[in-house]
Amino acid sequence: MIRPLPLFIGLRYTRARRRNGFVSFISASSMLGIAIGVMALITVLSVMNGFEKELRERILGMVAHGTVQGAEAGLEDWQSLLPALDDRDDVAAAAPFINGEVMLTRGGAVTGALVRGVDPQREARVSRVAANLISGAMENLADGGYGVVLGSRLAAELGVATGDTVNLITPQVRASAVGILPRLRRFEVVGVFDVDMAQYDGSLALIHLADAQRLFRMDEAVTGIRLAFDDLMQAPGRVREIARALPGRYRVSDWTMQHQNFFRAVAMEKTVMFIILMLIVGVAAFNIVSTLVMAVQDKQSDIAILRTLGARPATVMAVFIIQGSLLGVVGTLLGTGAGVALSLNVESIVPAIERLFDTQFISGEVYFISQLPSDLRGSDVIRIVVAAIALSLLATIYPAWKAARVAPAEALRHE
Incomplete structure (x- = not known):
């Protein structure tokens, strides 16, 4: 098999045992540095992709893709507005809701909570709560039944389970013979959900929409209507179209108005991490400069002989470019294989390390998630x-250029 001269010599130099062991050491460290840098870069970006994907699915699975509210106070005409929104092709689901802040008590336990009045049948189409119930059922929320579905952390804090009762106290007050008293109502726990997000598991309670209307004295009004779209990334444009089509004055918003800055921050952090870790790869890659400079010094007599045999400077330059590039390619391939393997198994490796050292890398009390996710993307690799x-x-260009400028007479003078 005939191979070009620069490729033949470059491969031979790469495989040959060098007289100077230090050059071999620098070559191996350069290759290893590139491999480690590439492995770290692939793994970190995969974890950050998984983190972003997990946050997007969990946060946007709980918040509305779009919301229609009254221009000032509650939404009075929601019963006529709801069918019109349901009939739109760009709306996957619509559900009325009422939001309110309350205190929940059980024995000596007291905690604040966000109460959301919902239609049990419609709520399952706009949030993940119904799909993440660990006990009870959304159907147990009945008009006049005064049932409540609690987040798992909230239920644990109050020390209650399905079938127990809790007292719900609103900030509204009522006059009585003994003075001004807060409004209080006893609710039965008919379900507990766990979406693995402390923000919701520890603060959200769901009750029936009609019970919420009576509790907060809203008559027939609601806070607004939550909307879900097939493609949440198109929510801003669809919300604008809905706002133009609605009769009267309404406040129409989408999820990007509340969470866009957060996801932009995650994307920016991923870009910064790519640049920082790429510098590690760059440092390892430019160690090739040291390797090739010493290789040129070691091979000066060989270069001189090649030149006297008629090799052009471009041929000599190509020899050392190939030699240095092989170090980079081999290091990159080793790092890519290790990075892909680590990224695909990080979700099982991290829990094993946590068990081994009896620690927890990501706490659900601090972060939105409690496990380290990974999402390997071919485009990143x-x-x-x-x-x-x-x-x-x-990194090979300068040493190769210096090799091409070696003067044969000077190199062979002391041979």
Whole structure:
């Protein structure tokens, strides 16, 4: 098999045992540095992709993609507005809701909570609560039944389970013979949900929409209507179309008005981490410069002989570019294999490390999630591989250029 001369010599130099062991050590460390940098970059970006995906699914599975509310106070004409929104092709589901802040008590336990009045049949289409019930059922929320579905952390804080009762106290007051008293109502716990998000598991309680209307004295009004779309990324445009189509004055908003800055921050953090970790790959890649400079010094007599045999400077330059590029390519491939394997198994490796050292890397009390997710994307892997190989190739240019400028007479004078 005939191979080009620069490729043949470059491969031979790469495989050959060098007289200078330090050059071999620098070559191995350069290759290892690139491999570690690429592995770290693939793993970190996969974890950040998983983190963003998990947050997007969990947060946007609990909040409304879009919301229609009254221009000032409650939404009075929601019963006529709801069918009109349901009939729109761009709306997947619509559900009325009432929001209110209350205190929940049980024995000596007292905690604040956000109460949401919902239609049990419609709520399952706009949130993940019904799909994440660990006891009870949403159907147990009945008009006049005064039942409540609690988040798991909230239920644990109050020390209650399905079938127990809790006292719900609203900030509204009522006059009595003994003076001004807060409004209080006893509710039966008919369900407990766990969406694995402390923000909701520890503060959200659901009751029937009609019970909420009576509790907060809203008559027939509601706080608003929650909307769900098939593609939540198109929510801003669809909300604007709905706002133009609605008769009268309404406040129409979408999820990006509340959470867009958060997801932008996550995306920016991912970009910054890519740049920082790419610098690690860059440092390892530019160690190739040291390797090749010493290799050129070690091979000066060989270069001189090649030149006297008629090799052009471009041929000599190509020999060392190939030699340095091979170090970068091999290191990149090793790092890519290790990074892909680690990214695909990080969700099982991290829990094993946590059990081994009896620690927890991500606390559900602090973060939105309690497990380290991973989402390996081919586009990220390709981008990292191309960048690492490009840096390796760039690092070979100067030493190869110096090799091409070696003067044969000077190199062979002392041989």
